[in-house]
Amino acid sequence: MNAPRLHLPAIDRLLKHPATTALVERYGHAVVVASLREAAAAYRAELLAGAESAADPVGALLAAAEAALATSQTSSLRPVFNLSGTVLHTNLGRALLAESAVAALASAASQPSNLEYELASAQRGHRDAHVEHWLTRITGAEAATAVNNCAAAVMLILNTFAPRREVIVARGELVEIGGAFRIPDVMATAGARLREVGTTNRVHLRDYAEAISPRTAMIMKIHPSNYRIEGFTASVAEADLATLAHQHGLPLAVDLGSGTLLDFAAFGLPHEPTVQETLAQGADVVAFSGDKLLGGPQAGLIVGRKDLIQRLRKNPMTRALRLDKLIIAALEATLRLYGDAEHARRQIPTLRLLTRPECEIAALAHRLQPAVAAACADCATVSVQACASQIGSGALPVDLLPSAALVLTPRGEWKVDALAARLRALPRPVIGRIYQDALWLDLRCLEDAEAFLAQFVSPVA
Ligand SMILES: *Cc1c(COP(=O)(O)O)cnc(C)c1O
Helix, strand or coil: CCCHHHCCCCHHHHHHCHHHHHHHHHHCHHHHHHHHHHHHHHHHHHHHCCCCCCCCHHHHHHHHHHHHHHHHCCCCCCCCEECCCECCCHHHCCCCCCHHHHHHHHHHHHCCCCCCEECCCCEECCCCHHHHHHHHHHHCCCEEEEECCHHHHHHHHHHHHCCCCEEEEEHHHCCEECCCEEHHHHHHHHCCEEEEECCCCECCHHHHHHHCCCCEEEEEEECCCCCCCCCCCECCCHHHHHHHHHHCCCCEEEEEECCECCCHHHHCCCCCCEHHHHHHCCCCEEEEECCCCCCCCCCEEEEECHHHHHHHHHCCHHHHHCCCHHHHHHHHHHHHHHHCHHHHHHHCHHHHHHCCCHHHHHHHHHHHHHHHHHHCCCCEEEEEEEEEEEEECCEEEEEEEEEEEEEEEECCCCCHHHHHHHHHCCCCCEECEEECCEEEEEHHHCCCHHHHHHCCCCCCC
8 A cells, every 4th residue: 555655666566577577487477477476576665774775666666576586496306527536426416317318317207108008919919028138138137127216126126025024134244335225124124033143344144145035035135335334254155145045945135226237347447246147147127226326317117027027016016106107218228228338338328437536537637727727826725636536325435436626725714614504605606525624526427528617717716
């Protein structure tokens, strides 16, 4: 009512303003009206609080609304530069998809597909079909299925094969992978009983053998993803565990965690047990992640004996854990690249980044150093230094890859935390790692150097 007295332009009038038309086209009528109302309310509050009225209230309100719209419409999920030195960084989204996987995902997103439909027979199909033929072909397994992630795969295996029965696991393999995934808790949630054997550092075949009873449902081996027990240790090879399990008519399940389909040693990387090797040793079902070393979308893949995979598919849980069509499309496209190891290495970003030569990373660091040094002149000195990247996500936990970094050492009053915050505030946030009072930007994962440099053309704000 007292709007006129406060010289507040009416919303109707603002909506008729030519500048508003463009906003309405871009954001939609309702959103623009809401934003204008909010801007008007804020302006009114300022006037009531005694502020001078603007020389051009219409212009001021439109500008305020437009700024608010721009902020509110930016995604919460934003691209960043992962210069943390951890290639598969769970908090930064793990694996990046190959171009062909992105294209397949986009196509499945915008068009109907034969997701669960057999084109030849017009019968209902199974969504697993799209990835199963690749997984069996690549790994030699009889059958394969895929669920939401590896945690789901482990949960499904336990719930299907061991409800209210015992699963034998070595004490040294009772891993915790980031807060919520702890093997003992997963067992309990899945309804299985954990039967720990051995000690923290050593377990022998006889420990497993002595634990087998009529209550036993399965033997399980879990990849110690994010730690390594060194020194006086002993573990039992999959082949021996498989023989023991099979003598008692039990299945051997292996949670490989990262699991790779390629021999990493062939790329000059430390050896990581492959899914194929694990199956060849006699494992009956093997679970692994889609977005770790495989370099695909988030998924949990299970390969193994046909009768067991069929039982997994019949568990009602699979419906709750099933993969979305976008993920299936991306996964199929990623698996297709594994037809040829070198092809996979070049096209799958995770493999490309892990095998990126140190000299190439160092050359990039030297190329970028002058621009970054100039842009950060007020707050830091910038040098090029050798560093070591981590693989991350529980793959090869203690192996490091030689790399190169831009090292930003705070200058004057600047503290390293403030420096790091400044880089995180860039339009495309730059995530580094703080080490010894300096900010280290490991360039192993920097492929779009031009987009990175574009943020350092002038002093960083
Ligand atoms: C990472 C990991 C998991 C969990 O995999 P997600 O795909 O993240 O669910 C389970 N087991 C092991 C051994 C792992 O390394």
